[in-house]
Amino acid sequence: MTATGDTVTGDADIRDAATGVPAAIELVGVAKDYQSRGRAVPAVSRVDLEIRSGEFFSLLGPSGCGKSTTLRMIAGFEEPTRGRILLQGRDVTAVPPNRRDVNLVFQSYALFPHLDVAGNVAFGLRRRGVKGRELRERVGSMLDLVELSELADRRPRELSGGQQQRVALARALVNRPAALLLDEPLGALDLKLRQTMQIQLKAIQREVGITFVYVTHDQGEALTMSDRIAVMNGGRVEQLASPRDIYERPRTRFVAGFIGTSNLLRRTVRAVDAAGPDGRPTVVLDAGVEERLSAPLHPQTGPLRAGDQVELTVRPEKIEMSATRPDGPGCALRGRIVEVVYLGTYTTYTVATHGGNEITVFWQNSTGASNIAERGDEIWLSWLPEHSYVLPESVDLPEADDQPEAIALPAAVALPEAVALPASVDPAEAVDPAAGTSTDPVAYRVSH
Numbered sequence: 356m357t358a359t360g361d362t363v364t365g366d367a368d369i370r371d372a373a374t375g376v377p378a379a380i381e382l383v384g385v386a387k388d389y390q391s392r393g394r395a396v397p398a399v400s401r402v403d404l405e406i407r408s409g410e411f412f413s414l415l416g417p418s419g420c421g422k423s424t425t426l427r428m429i430a431g432f433e434e435p436t437r438g439r440i441l442l443q444g445r446d447v448t449a450v451p452p453n454r455r456d457v458n459l460v461f462q463s464y465a466l467f468p469h470l471d472v473a474g475n476v477a478f479g480l481r482r483r484g485v486k487g488r489e490l491r492e493r494v495g496s497m498l499d500l501v502e503l504s505e506l507a508d509r510r511p512r513e514l515s516g517g518q519q520q521r522v523a524l525a526r527a528l529v530n531r532p533a534a535l536l537l538d539e540p541l542g543a544l545d546l547k548l549r550q551t552m553q554i555q556l557k558a559i560q561r562e563v564g565i566t567f568v569y570v571t572h573d574q575g576e577a578l579t580m581s582d583r584i585a586v587m588n589g590g591r592v593e594q595l596a597s598p599r600d601i602y603e604r605p606r607t608r609f610v611a612g613f614i615g616t617s618n619l620l621r622r623t624v625r626a627v628d629a630a631g632p633d634g635r636p637t638v639v640l641d642a643g644v645e646e647r648l649s650a651p652l653h654p655q656t657g658p659l660r661a662g663d664q665v666e667l668t669v670r671p672e673k674i675e676m677s678a679t680r681p682d683g684p685g686c687a688l689r690g691r692i693v694e695v696v697y698l699g700t701y702t703t704y705t706v707a708t709h710g711g712n713e714i715t716v717f718w719q720n721s722t723g724a725s726n727i728a729e730r731g732d733e734i735w736l737s738w739l740p741e742h743s744y745v746l747p748e749s750v751d752l753p754e755a756d757d758q759p760e761a762i763a764l765p766a767a768v769a770l771p772e773a774v775a776l777p778a779s780v781d782p783a784e785a786v787d788p789a790a791g792t793s794t795d796p797v798a799y800r801v802s803h
């Protein structure tokens with residue numbers, strides 16, 4: 356698939372219209388097979404994406420979907436099996452990590468225990484010969500940015516997890532890379548701290564204006580911070596869009612299920628109205644007596660005919676419940692409440708519809724609105740058709756081998772020595788090009 360078409364990336368062109376500035380990071384048909392016991396293990400099947408300069412971009416997906424592999428290919432620690440990587444328009448596919456203007460921050464951000472906070476942040480700059488006033492100013496302004504100036508002379512063991520994380524961030528940012536790559540950097544923190552750090556990270560990113568590429572399997576995290584999100588599944592990008600579009604208009608069944616809670620109703624198409632209420636094609640689905648079910652056709656869904664099986668998706672918070680049949684042209688289904696779970700700010704109702712679906716409803720517990728119904732009650736569910744979508748079961752993703760430019764590596768053939776992929780680079784072994792040594796355990800330089 357291409358994640359660069361209009362429907363996938365959303366609105367604007369990647370290039371700045373006025374200046375023609377190329378994308379900060381571009382992946383063109385990038386794939387990665389690991390070699391394990393003489394066999395090719397596909398980790399990334401085919402990824403095409405463009406990350407804009409100054410953007411907070413997230414790679415989101417379940418464990419094993421290829422997020423870290425993609426990030427490590429951008430950093431240069433893994434070599435793509437196929438495809439090309441461009442940084443600011445320059446092809447860096449064959450460029451080693453230390454010549455790429457990017458910094459990688461890992462989940463395990465081991466700081467130098469024997470250096471204080473300021474020393475940790477200053478480390479990389481010192482090795483590159485920055486000293487005196489410039490060193491003090493750069494370290495000072497970075498500590499201000501991450502709000503650690505007060506703790507400048509503390510040792511890492513005297514800091515909380517979130518404070519340590521901010522030192523790691525400052526240590527990477529002080530190098531002024533064109534892009535910062537972050538692989539689940541908040542994974543070790545507890546939920547509350549993680550949420551605080553998410554807001555801070557986003558604020559810091561906005562302030563420094565550096566492109567952030569953020570890897571996470573936490574959808575809330577991605578929705579909170581990102582300008583755009585690439586949702587990955589099985590080594591591919593299933594949708595690339597803004598958080599709102601990902602949530603409101605999931606493009607595939609997988610995205611609808613992975614992001615938040617979504618109701619998926621498998622139904623038969625009764626009719627297709629080519630020009631629905633707002634001019635968009637609308638699908639009318641089979642429903643019971645007095646019930647109504649219709650939804651806009653997702654742009655990615657191919658043409659449909661009466662009798663086709665489809666899935667309709669609707670978010671739990673979009674659904675109204677009422678004792679009597681609602682008026683109006685919206686969707687309306689009958690059901691019986693089978694489960695009620697009180698969750699403080701809202702209550703979750705599980706409703707078994709007469710048509711055989713189970714539908715989850717989130718009901719906000721605002722004043723006077725709670726306890727509207729009980730387990731066993733017969734109720735009506737209703738929502739606006741535009742709050743739901745008819746989805747294709749899966750996106751039509753071309754196989755990597757279909758791509759003419761792809762140089763397929765025969766499966767089960769070990770790579771010859773000469774093109775052997777670099778073994779994953781342990782941060783502890785990372786080489787600082789400026790110093791030619793390998794002592795910085797985390798925020799090592801891979802640029803300048």
Ligand SMILES: Nc1ncnc2c1ncn2[C@@H]1O[C@H](COP(=O)(O)OP(=O)(O)OP(=O)(O)O)[C@@H](O)[C@H]1O
Nearest residue numbers: 389391396398417418419420421422423424425572
């Ligand atoms: N060095 C390796 N050799 C062989 N297979 C690997 C190697 N590294 C990763 N893989 C496999 O490649 C796939 C993608 O791994 P990757 O680390 O990119 O996933 P991820 O999305 O970052 O997952 P997680 O959220 O668990 O970190 C997985 O199936 C993994 O088992």
Ligand SMILES: [Mg+2]
Nearest residue numbers: 422423424538
């Ligand atoms: Mg990972």
